[in-house]
Amino acid sequence: MDKIQVRHSEPDDASAIRDIYACKNAYSGTLQLPNPSGKGWADRMANVPANVYSFVAEMNGEVVGNLGFEVCSNARRRHAGSFGMGVKDDYQGKGVGSALLTSLIDLTDNWLNIMRLELTVYTDNHSAIALYEKFGFVIEGESKAFAFRNGQYVNVYHMARLNILT
Numbered sequence: 001m002d003k004i005q006v007r008h009s010e011p012d013d014a015s016a017i018r019d020i021y022a023c024k025n026a027y028s029g030t031l032q033l034p035n036p037s038g039k040g041w042a043d044r045m046a047n048v049p050a051n052v053y054s055f056v057a058e059m060n061g062e063v064v065g066n067l068g069f070e071v072c073s074n075a076r077r078r079h080a081g082s083f084g085m086g087v088k089d090d091y092q093g094k095g096v097g098s099a100l101l102t103s104l105i106d107l108t109d110n111w112l113n114i115m116r117l118e119l120t121v122y123t124d125n126h127s128a129i130a131l132y133e134k135f136g137f138v139i140e141g142e143s144k145a146f147a148f149r150n151g152q153y154v155n156v157y158h159m160a161r162l163n164i165l166t
């Protein structure tokens, strides 16, 4: 079985992260756009704010997954944070997303004392919903026409995991 290694991302990972979100499933399942800009990702990875934690997952030395987690900066919401993630299309279904989420939950439960993890996911993204449910997330609600994707409005579920409940 291929070894998956998760580590914090570095500015030099920008072009590999760009390549993840250049994949059709990866940009369609997130809020990214086709043909992502290399400079856009270079600027983003060179200026990661202090309340943002960005991880990459490597498989056989290749960066194949990314997860970005943002702790809410509002003083009364510092117990909460949200994240987005993507895995290169050819590497989906091989445990990369699970490895990234395992690392995130270790960080948020055991080190950052984040009580509430939240995210949005398209209601037809069954593999992502299954992944999140496997890690204890539950669907809290639905927003209609939340985003525009390939010519159509799409709904999202709001999902959350409260570490006091797991």
Ligand SMILES: CC(C)(COP(=O)(O)OP(=O)(O)OC[C@H]1O[C@@H](n2cnc3c(N)ncnc32)[C@H](O)[C@@H]1OP(=O)(O)O)[C@@H](O)C(=O)NCCC(=O)NCCS
Residues within 6 Å of the ligand: 025, 026, 027, 028, 029, 030, 084, 085, 086, 087, 088, 091, 092, 093, 094, 095, 096, 097, 098, 099, 119, 120, 121, 122, 125, 126, 127, 128, 130, 131, 134
């Ligand atoms: C969603 C995504 C991050 C999951 O990452 P992944 O590496 O494919 O996930 P894993 O291989 O770790 O699978 C995790 C779980 O997802 C579920 N799953 C994976 N592929 C599935 C599929 N084709 N159908 C249904 N469930 C699936 C399973 O529950 C699986 O757990 P199991 O293997 O223990 O049964 C990845 O598919 C992806 O990047 N998709 C495109 C972008 C996206 O949708 N991002 C999420 C936005 S909210």
